Amino acid sequence: MQFEPLAEDALLLRFGDRIEPMLNDRVHAAVAALRELPSLECVPAYASVLLRFEPAAWQGDDATSAHQRVEEAARIALETAHASAGTGRIHEIPVCYGGSQGPDLHALAQHLGLSDEAVVARHAGADYRVAMLGFAPGFPYLLGLDPALAMPRRPDPRTRVPAGSVAIGGMQTGIYPTELPGGWHLIGRTPLRLFDANASEPSLLAAGDRVRFRAIDAEEFADLDAAQRR
Structure with missing residues (x-):
């Protein structure tokens, strides 16, 4: 699991680089776990999730960047949640x-x-x-x-x-x-x-x-x- 900065208001959460059901399961489980974080939009792909956020909403008073805060919150949500990929409609x-x-x-x-x-x-x-x-x-x-x-x-x-x-x-x-x-x-x-x-x-x-x-x-x-x- 890797976080890659894409823009001042976006991170890419990457689980792999292949098209296969197991990786896609992890993608949708991650979206289920992260959807409750404030000011964060999740856009799933085959093996990654685009995380778009409002920089001002995630910017703190210290030197920690919005990117770092989003990544930290996402890691905590993914480590503590027990979300599954679900079945969808x-x-x-x-x-x-x-x-x-x-x-x-x-x-x-x-x-x-x-x-x-x-x-x-x-x-x-x-x-x-x-x-x-x-x-x-x-x-x-x-x-x-x-x-x-x-x-x-x-x-x-x-x-x-x-x-x-x-x-x-x-x-x-x-x-x-x-x-x-x-x-x-x-x-x-x-x-x-x-x-x-x-x-x-x-x-x-x-x-x-x-x-x-x-x-x-x-x-x-x-x-x-x-x-x-x-």
Whole structure:
């Protein structure tokens, strides 16, 4: 566990430099332990937590810097708390796999030596955790992908990926919250709206939440999509 100064109002709490569930568990346990500290915002990533604070609120009368005070308080909170990573909220995400909604599904299945149906079954049969949000507002990086579905990113990224696209890139799966460029393989699409800047909680998913995908057909996709637009 290391603290690294990033700016006059920020520290990086680092647990490692790999993408793996054990390190991400420590990240979310740390966020749970530190969230009660005053004037401190925690932003989790795969293996680190960004700690943003108000320097004036942490500046003392002696020569101790705000950075030092935040680090000391964080170390005490982490050493004395018995926080766990928890389970987070559970979300069921309906996905229409393949066809026009998942144009890369068949090619990905062929590359992996699996049938389209087997890819869908493995992808929808896993439990995922939102390891972090990044790349774009509301984009969830999900841990829990079946290793048999790991696939290098596309050599020719798309300039436009439709909102709601469910994709695989490397050992990760994720969902494009809005229309964006991207180089992951598109295997399906959800009609759910993942990000709304005007909502009280703009992002449907939060770091630490749990996700399970449910396969739906084109008719149900159209019905749910219409409901979302009302």
